[in-house]
Amino acid sequence: MSGSTALQPLRLTLPDGSVRELPPGSTGRALAESIGSGLARAALAVKVDGQLRDLDRPLESDAAVAIVTERDPEALDLLRHSSAHMLATAVRELFPGARIGFGPSIEDGFYYDFEVPRPFTPEDLEAIEKKMAEVAERDYPFTRDVVDRADANRRFADDPLKLERIAELGDDETITVYTDGPFQDLCRGPHVPRTGRLKHYKLLNAAGAYWRGDERRQMLQRIYGTAWFKKDELDAYLHRLEEAKKRDHRRLGRELDLFMFHPFAPGAPFYTDRGTTMVRVINDYVRELNQRAGYQEIKTPLLYNKGLWEISGHWGKYREHMFLVLDSETGEHDFSLKPMNCPSHHLYFGTRKHSYRELPTGYATFDVLHRNEVSGALGGLTRVRQFQQDDCHVYLMSSQIATEVRRITDMILELYATFGLTATLKFATRPEQRIGEDAMWDRAEADLRAALEATGKPYELKPGDGAFYGPKIDFDVSDSIGRKWQLGTIQLDYAAADRFDLTYVGEDNTEHRPVIIHRAMAGSFERFMAILIEHFAGAFPLWLAPEQVRVIPISDGQTDAARRLAERLRGAGVRVHVDDRNETLNYRIRDGEVWKIPYMAVVGQREADADTLALRVRGAGRKQEIFPAGEFIARVAEENRTRALVP
RNA sequence: GCUGACGUAGCUCAAUUGGCAGAGCAGCUGAUUUGUAAUCAGCAGGUUAGGGGUUCGAUUCCCCUCGUCAGCUCCA
CATH class of the missing domain: 3.40.50.800 (Anticodon-binding domain)
Structure with a gap:
């Protein structure tokens, strides 16, 4: 605690720099009232030295403070988190035995997990939503209590999931409980002042969700909802959902006769004549870019003996995602359909000697890849088992990295621009778990960053998010309705050349390890098709349209x-x-x-x-x-x- | 993979408490020969996803399989 005594007023600095003095123990609400009654009515919370706090919590010491209203970006989080509590309040009234899990705010809304004897039905959701309106009507205050561990355990004696969470809390952590009317929840807060502030929300759907996302733990029933400050914001959001549904590529793919699926080939698309035309047009464009970059296009086998996968490391770490094929001679599943192109390319590169004079050398391949995704992960063209990538691997000397990365970045951005897609770049640096010396990483990151800077594009830094074998640049694309997709990637790889014993003969007439760049622009063509369909809502530009x-x-x-x-x-x-x-x-x-x-x-x-x-x-x-x-x-x-x- | 919902004509959907499976669009045939977002008439279209069970009788109730959809820690 600060050294202030009870007699000294609090000195509170407002965002505009002015200072207000209030009696010690005054709340954020008192501060708001001292500024103006309009602000007091609009106030939802208070920010104290950058930290969000409940409006009715006493201020303990001098601080920089700001009253938080609907207009602050953090306010939506607050609203949605409180909405989650109100949802739980309603569920507890309708289903008294329901045990509670977690209920956070999420993008555009909130959810709450419940342990109940049977799943919620759509009718349940309607009833719960009605009950929520009642809870809002009763206008309960959200109150915050600091409790000790014993008290917390007593309060949540009937909620084993909460007890589990309490047990994890460190002794130095403050345990707080928030109460609104009959409902109390272990919660860090803060919340809006009263349930009456929650007006514009809607429950969207219910589905099972493992406790803590762990498939070995019990399954809870999760209810998703959305909440907004204004009715028109809620309406606009619901409208957005409708619009997104209208441009869903699965629907448009059927209506515009672009592709289909058959139960005999789950996760593997059939392209119609029209869809095939589009894939071909996109292919041709990527080919043109590859050609311009001087990359070679090669075709490699789809099926390999496990020997290859042992070298690449897939056999140990990735086997469950590979389609194994029975070798009828040995009676063993010694073969696999390839899930990636890199091992093929490395194999190919290694079959002959390379001079430093021919670097950088790029191999591009459009081959069909197979990955055995679990059945529940399949959906439309975005999550498939069979797909093609605009994959390319460039083998080069480390001195060539900056130039090459710059070239590839320009190429990728050009490709996106051609489709009217805008990209944001992310620079991911060395992760905790990695291979290679620090000096190598220093060099690689510096090279990548220099190349990135040279593009003049802003980028976001993601420290620790790189691949274990090297740093990377990811390209996130926004489509016409603002959704984001991770598409392109440029990854530096310092490991594969060792694994595959790849070399080139340098100027000094000795063998050196090349560095390898993994490059994808559109990523998988299947997913790219899906994105384009939804981006254009099926109204493709002439050059891409199947029928022009x-x-x-x-x-x-x-x-x-x-x-x-x-x-x-x-x-x-x-x-x-x-x-x-x-x-x-x-x-x-x-x-x-x-x-x-x-x-x-x-x-x-x-x-x-x-x-x-x-x-x-x-x-x-x-x-x-x-x-x-x-x-x-x-x-x-x-x-x-x-x-x-x-x- | 797990939980739940769903699966009826090519597509979108109907079918009381278990009681003869229907409609619109698309398709085919004919009439019509059209000036910028649906001409008219007729015809055809189904082992109700597949399999098993209960029942006098199953699209409907139960079980299994397949598939589709939603979700499966954006940190109390």
Whole structure:
């Protein structure tokens, strides 16, 4: 405690630098009231020397303080954590025997785990939500009590999970209990002042969750919810969920006929003709980038004897994720489908001698990989068992790292920009568990960082998050609705060359170990497809669209003209179809919009006579434009060539 | 893998307490020849995911298998 005596006033410094004096033991609320009654009404908590505290907790010493209201970023956390308590309060009233686990605030909401005899049903959730409204109505204060261990154990005698947590608390830790009405919870706090402050929330779903995420422990029933300060924020969030559902790649993949799954091949997609076209277009683009970088594209075997996996270390650490294959001659499962490309590339590199003159040497491969994910981990194209990566391994001398990393970074950012994706960079440095000398890490991190700085892009530092064999740069991409995906990665590897005994002959005519860079840009094509589908909501830019132009003759009289136009477009490398079905023009226009075709070229008698077309741009409605056929073909070809994002 | 929910025509969904499996869209056939988001009529479409059980009778109730979906420590 500070040396202040009971008679000396507290000196509280506000964010604007002004100082207020209040009697010792005054609460945050008293401070807020002394500033203004409006602020006192808005106050949710108080920040004392940077730490959040309950509004009604006495201030003990001079400090820098700030009143926290809805407008502070931390306030949402507070709101959601308190909402979790209110949820538990309601559950306890409806299910008196329910034992409680943890109930934190999370991104966009909160959850609470309960140990109950049976899982919650959707009807339960409705009832619980109603009960929560009652609890809010009763406007209980959240009160904080400091208790000793014995008291805590007594209070939670019926809640073994809480007792377990209490037992873990150190003797020097303050144990606090928060109470709102009939409910009390072991909790560090802080909370909003009263349940009445919780107004705009919704329970979303319930699902099982292992106690502490440990599959060996009992399964609890978790209820997820979301909470916001304003009704329109809650509505906007729920609307966002709806929108995200609408652009769910699984739904669009079916509606736009891009890919499918069959029960006989769980976790392995079938691509339709349209989906295959997209994969090919993306492939071609990555190929072009690889070629420009001077990387070689190679194809390597899919199936290997375990000898390879023993060298790579997969056999020991990764075997459960590999699809083992029975060798009928030996009767043993001595073969495995490859889960990664690196061992193949290392093997290939090692089959011949390399001069320092040929470094850096890059191998790129689009081969199919298999990883045996547990069934519960599968979902759509983002979590699959079979996939392809835009994988590349570059073998180089350590003196070449900075230049090469810079080159790769530019390449990756260019790729993202082409799809209208923006990336943030993360620089991950040496982890606790690692191989190699500190000097090596110093050098590697310095090189990576220099390369990173050279891009001029801001980056986030993630100390200790590197791979055990080297530091890395991760690329997080934000899509059009703000979701983040980790896509690209550049990893320095100082271990593989040793394991595979890879060498190059240096200028000094002796053998040296190369450094290896693992590079992925799009990551897996499957996941990248999913991200693109959701990013564009299925309305792909022309160059990526499976069907780029649909030619629509108005009536039978123009069918031949339409076909001739399509033929000319096809000649210019355009993916085009003629919709001469026996349907009304309106029907076919609508169909084109539903299928999100970038351009519809309508050909009536006027257009047929003049060798023109009436262009309808996707989403632009009736706003159409008459184009001479030649001009239109040139325009489409140009968009294709430049990979234009918008028409 | 575990917990829960779900699985009905190609797609989206119906089908009282267990009582003859339906509709819209898509498909096919015909009529219609269309000027910018659904023309009309007819036809066809199913071992209700698969298997077993209870029952006079199962889409419905029970069990098993397969698959799909949600979730499985962003730190009391």
